[in-house]
Amino acid sequence: MPKGYWIAHVDVADPEKYKDYVAANAEAFAKYGGRFLVRGGQFACVEGANRARNVVIEFASYEQALACWESPEYQRALALRKPVSTADVIIIEGYDGPQPG
Numbered sequence: 001m002p003k004g005y006w007i008a009h010v011d012v013a014d015p016e017k018y019k020d021y022v023a024a025n026a027e028a029f030a031k032y033g034g035r036f037l038v039r040g041g042q043f044a045c046v047e048g049a050n051r052a053r054n055v056v057i058e059f060a061s062y063e064q065a066l067a068c069w070e071s072p073e074y075q076r077a078l079a080l081r082k083p084v085s086t087a088d089v090i091i092i093e094g095y096d097g098p099q100p101g
Contacts, residue, residue, distance in 0.1 A: 003058055003094040004065030006034070009051040014084040021084070024077035032068035033060050051088065062093040 012018045028034070038056035059065040068074055069091055081087070 001061055002096040003060060004062035005037075005059070005092050005094060006055070006057040006065055006069070006089060007092060008053075008055040008057075008087055008089040010053040010055065010085050010087040011051045012053060012085045017084040018081065021077055021081035024080050025074065028068050028071050028074035028077060029057065031073060032064050032071065034058070034065075034068055051086070062091070065091045 029036075034057045036055070037058050038054055040053050040055070043050075043054055057065075059068065
């Protein structure tokens with residue numbers, strides 16, 4: 001079964017208040033098995049638009065990733081993030097098929 005991922009591109013307007021969101025989202029990610037693969041860090045935008053912060057979170061399945069987003073735990077955290085940031089977020093199923101080579 002393919003894994004599921006959240007891919008987020010975020011601009012943070014208030015870093016101090018954003019910390020409240022970071023603290024609050026831990027409950028949902030722990031409950032649904034979210035694991036950060038990317039959480040900020042250095043990047044190069046080689047094509048298209050970008051935001052200041054990039055995040056990739058891995059889940060055991062697409063269904064778990066979607067359930068985490070829809071959960072009351074995450075929705076409480078999201079209510080803290082929305083007033084202090086702008087984001088583009090997708091939830092996507094991973095790929096388990098053949099690879100080149």
